[in-house]
Amino acid sequence: MAGSHSRERTALIVTVLNEAHSIDALLDSVAAQTVRPDELVLADGGSTDRTLEHVRQWSARLPLKVLSVPGANISRGRNAAIAATDAELIAVTDAGVRLDREWLARLQAQMRSEVDVVSGFFVADPHSLFERALGATTLPDVSDIDPHRFLPSSRSVLFRKAVWQKVGGYPEWLDYCEDLVFDLALRRRGCRFRFAPDAVARFRPRSTLAAFGRQYYLYARGDGKADLWRARHAIRYAAYVLMVRLLLKRSRARWLLPVGVIAYTRRPVQRLQLGRLGWRERPIAIGLVPLIRLVGDLAKMLGYPVGVLWRVRSGWTSRSLS
Numbered sequence: 001m002a003g004s005h006s007r008e009r010t011a012l013i014v015t016v017l018n019e020a021h022s023i024d025a026l027l028d029s030v031a032a033q034t035v036r037p038d039e040l041v042l043a044d045g046g047s048t049d050r051t052l053e054h055v056r057q058w059s060a061r062l063p064l065k066v067l068s069v070p071g072a073n074i075s076r077g078r079n080a081a082i083a084a085t086d087a088e089l090i091a092v093t094d095a096g097v098r099l100d101r102e103w104l105a106r107l108q109a110q111m112r113s114e115v116d117v118v119s120g121f122f123v124a125d126p127h128s129l130f131e132r133a134l135g136a137t138t139l140p141d142v143s144d145i146d147p148h149r150f151l152p153s154s155r156s157v158l159f160r161k162a163v164w165q166k167v168g169g170y171p172e173w174l175d176y177c178e179d180l181v182f183d184l185a186l187r188r189r190g191c192r193f194r195f196a197p198d199a200v201a202r203f204r205p206r207s208t209l210a211a212f213g214r215q216y217y218l219y220a221r222g223d224g225k226a227d228l229w230r231a232r233h234a235i236r237y238a239a240y241v242l243m244v245r246l247l248l249k250r251s252r253a254r255w256l257l258p259v260g261v262i263a264y265t266r267r268p269v270q271r272l273q274l275g276r277l278g279w280r281e282r283p284i285a286i287g288l289v290p291l292i293r294l295v296g297d298l299a300k301m302l303g304y305p306v307g308v309l310w311r312v313r314s315g316w317t318s319r320s321l322s
Contacts, residue, residue: 011087015077043077046070075170120156120199147195176222224307
């Protein structure tokens, strides 16, 4: 394969916890890869359902190694899985994901001698109209990505084990946003990134508004713990303060509110691809977009200060996080 390192072994690592409902879809997509990993290492965080029974059924078809790390968070599970392999290249994805058949082949094709990290891409795999609207609202299209600034999700990434060692692995003190902190550590150490937009992992968005709100609360709490995106969070607070002031005042400037909502939701509505929806579904999907935006923003505004408070009480600083 052009550009790939055929002599470098590749391990795919995954963390799992109570994924009996989704693990078969992931492992089936691994088995269907046009280029399979040399090793598949699963770190189980203490599943109490039938996850491990499902996994064992794939042992004859996949080069499986299963680790038991009860109570481990995602970072610790990933670090344990990476430490357990002697492969030179590490591919990472998550439970609940389906990988396109060419996913690993396309990541490997971009792993040249001058590259340390290959960033794959990820898209929504919706099972309902709400999940479709959620994916359109929260996930970028590939056309929205700046390849030079893109920080890969650990749903879809390939990197050299040597650079994982260089930065000390995934941050085990962090329960959410751990992949962003890992990415930023790699950037600071001068690691060279390459974008592979056609290496696609598909994952199902949260199925309810409550589950989504909890997800974004935890993400924002992780931002606060890791001291990420201060300006972005500050702008959000300021925008909502301004919006509330406009609502409370009898001001001619109220016309700015609907203009702002339209501007804030325009791109997600474009990503809905309304032409693929029925006439009855379209207004529902469009109406869900501002609702999802609102719930997501409120969840972030609640979660971020909780993370900041944790960081202050723990004595962490921006310097210590690096």
